Amino acid sequence: MVGPTPSLRGLIPHLRQTLLSWYQQHQRPLPWRTTRDPYAIWISEIMLQQTQVIKVIPYYHRWLAALPDIAAVAAAPLDTILKLWEGLGYYRRAHAIHHTARLLRDNHHGQFPSTFAEVLALPGIGRTTAGGILSAAFNLPYPILDGNVRRILARLTALPVPPVQALEQLWEISALLLDPDSPREFNQALMDLGATLCRPRQPDCHRCPWHSACCAYNQGQQHQIPMTTPAPPRPHRQIAVGIVFRPEGQVLIAQRPASSMLGGLWEFPGGKVEPGETLPACVERELLEEVGIRVQAVTELATVDHAYTHFTITLTAYLCRYLSGEIQPLQCADVRWVAPTHLRDYAFPMANQKLFSHLDRWLRDPQNLTQLWSA
Numbered sequence: 001m002v003g004p005t006p007s008l009r010g011l012i013p014h015l016r017q018t019l020l021s022w023y024q025q026h027q028r029p030l031p032w033r034t035t036r037d038p039y040a041i042w043i044s045e046i047m048l049q050q051t052q053v054i055k056v057i058p059y060y061h062r063w064l065a066a067l068p069d070i071a072a073v074a075a076a077p078l079d080t081i082l083k084l085w086e087g088l089g090y091y092r093r094a095h096a097i098h099h100t101a102r103l104l105r106d107n108h109h110g111q112f113p114s115t116f117a118e119v120l121a122l123p124g125i126g127r128t129t130a131g132g133i134l135s136a137a138f139n140l141p142y143p144i145l146d147g148n149v150r151r152i153l154a155r156l157t158a159l160p161v162p163p164v165q166a167l168e169q170l171w172e173i174s175a176l177l178l179d180p181d182s183p184r185e186f187n188q189a190l191m192d193l194g195a196t197l198c199r200p201r202q203p204d205c206h207r208c209p210w211h212s213a214c215c216a217y218n219q220g221q222q223h224q225i226p227m228t229t230p231a232p233p234r235p236h237r238q239i240a241v242g243i244v245f246r247p248e249g250q251v252l253i254a255q256r257p258a259s260s261m262l263g264g265l266w267e268f269p270g271g272k273v274e275p276g277e278t279l280p281a282c283v284e285r286e287l288l289e290e291v292g293i294r295v296q297a298v299t300e301l302a303t304v305d306h307a308y309t310h311f312t313i314t315l316t317a318y319l320c321r322y323l324s325g326e327i328q329p330l331q332c333a334d335v336r337w338v339a340p341t342h343l344r345d346y347a348f349p350m351a352n353q354k355l356f357s358h359l360d361r362w363l364r365d366p367q368n369l370t371q372l373w374s375a
Contacts, residue, residue, distance in 0.1 A: 008157065009176065011213050016179040016186065022209040023189035026196070028053070031060060033188065038112035038137035039070050045132045046093050046124060053195065059088050070110050073101035082264050082347035089350070090309075091262055096124025114138050127171075135183040143174035144187050148194025153177075154226035155198060158215035162227045237313045240282040241270025241352075242320040243359060244295050249369060250337035252322075253346065254291055257333045266346040268317060268355070269332070283318045291335045293325035298372055302358035306351035317355050319362070319372055 027033075030053065032044035043063055047056045063084050067073045073081070078098055085094035100122045104110055113119055114137075119130040128149075131142035145153075150163040153170050163170060179186040197204045203222050205211045212218075216225040244252040254269040256262050271286040273279060280297035287295045297318040304315050327335045338346070340363055343356065362368050 008173070008213075012177060015177060015210060015213060018209040019189050019193065020179065020182060020185055023185060023192060026192065027188065028192055028196070031057060032136070036137055038114070038133060040064060041137045042112060042133050043097065045129050045136075046097055047088065049093060049129065050090055051088060055088070059085070070101050070104050070112065073097060074105040074110070078258075078264050079347065083345075086265075086347040087350060087353075091265065093124055095258070095263065096122075099123045100125075112137075114140070116140075116142060132187060135187045139182075139184045141178055141180045141183040143171065143178045144190065145171055145174050146191065146194075148198070149174060149190050151200065151226050152190060152194050152198045152210075155203075155216035155222055156210060156214050158219055158221060158225060159227070162229050164229070234307070235311045237311060238273040238279075239270060239313050239315045239351075240273055240279040240286070241268040241315065241317050242283040242287050242295055242297060243268050243301060243317055243355070244287065244293075244320040244322050245369060245372060246322050246337060247373060249340070251340050251343070252291070252293075252327065252335065252337055253343070254329070254332040255334040257331075262349050264333070264347070265349050267349060267352045269335070270317075279316050280318060283320060287320070288325075290331040292328040292330050294323040295320040296323055301362060302355055304351065304354040306354065313351060315351050315355070317358070321372055 030044075032041055035041065044056070044060055047059055047063075066080075066084055067076060076098070078095075081094050081098045082091065085091060088094075103122065104112060108118075112133075113122075114134065116130055116134060119125060119133060120127065125133075128144045128146050131144040132146075134140040134142045135144070145167070150170055153159070153173050154163050154166075157173065159166055159170075174190075177186075193208070193210075197208045201223075205214070205217045205222055208214070208217075214222070216222045242252075246252075252269065253266045255266050256264060258264055269287055269290045270283055271290070273282045274285075277285070279300075283297040284295055287293055297320050299319050301317040301319050303317075306313050306315060327337070329335050340359065343359075348356075
């Protein structure tokens with residue numbers, strides 16, 4: 001397996017100096033770089049996990065405006081946390097932030113720790129995130145190895161295998177390269193280099209401060225490295241949900257169990273269509289099993305497609321008439337009737353949010369509710 005070669009070791013002072021000089025001229029003006037507050041930096045690092053900077057920035061500003069410190073996060077109900085996170089994806093990150101804030105309140109006097117072992121022990125924080133927080137907030141010399149850095153180091157060394165097969169070697173290289181006198185700026189510079197020049201496709205090698213030392217570039221392999229492994233096909237699921245109305249015009253929503261995917265979010269109740277089952281029959285069965293009521297699926301409202309990381313879904317929503325039974329959280333965390341105008345007060349998964357515009361249009365005609373009940 002490829003590790004740091006003697007030639008690379010000899011280039012380390014040059015690589016540090018050229019990268020930091022490039023960063024001084026080309027660094028991105030990101031809001032979390034204007035602070036040394038470990039709380040704000042922690043929030044940015046968690047948001048940036050598997051999410052592009054341009055999407056994170058408005059969420060970061062909204063979050064800090066609503067929850068300016070660890071104490072505010074710890075005191076906030078989970079619904080508030082999830083609503084602030086709504087649309088950012090990977091909701092386990094929001095749960096981890098909430099859990100961590102309460103641990104820090106109860107066990108660390110509400111202060112974010114500054115040792116690697118303590119930070120790494122916190123929920124939702126791995127080796128890269130811990131290094132990113134400690135270097136950015138405290139200027140401590142801990143390396144990082146996010147996707148950008150893996151790609152840079154794979155090209156720098158002409159790594160002959162996919163990075164996932166050489167993680168320990170890449171960690172060793174990242175640690176060797178790290179400038180112990182300027183770890184904050186060096187790690188930020190690495191991330192900027194990967195985001196702006198050493199891109200996954202069409203790397204801008206001629207402007208890269210490391211191109212003269214880059215083995216992949218010098219071998220003409222910058223477009224083939226890093227090597228990848230084929231991704232398996234994502235399974236597809238057919239989901240049917242019910243938008244259930246009472247005569248008073250309220251609509252039914254259910255909260256996903258905390259332990260489930262998208263836990264804590266609200267949704268229109270429903271589930272996976274069984275083999276040989278019609279969509280209306282699925283809705284009626286799921287409502288009885290999940291919340292204990294009988295409904296009639298009257299008409300289809302809309303069908304939307306949505307892609308998750310590991311699978312895709314086709315989601316069909318049916319407008320339903322409530323028939324009988326008392327709502328109860330049989331297979332969900334909570335269930336309630338709400339006015340349609342209040343739906344956006346709750347945090348919903350993106351697939352359900354795609355139904356909102358269809359429901360808004362349907363509700364604009366007051367005759368539709370009347371017809372639903374007379375159908």
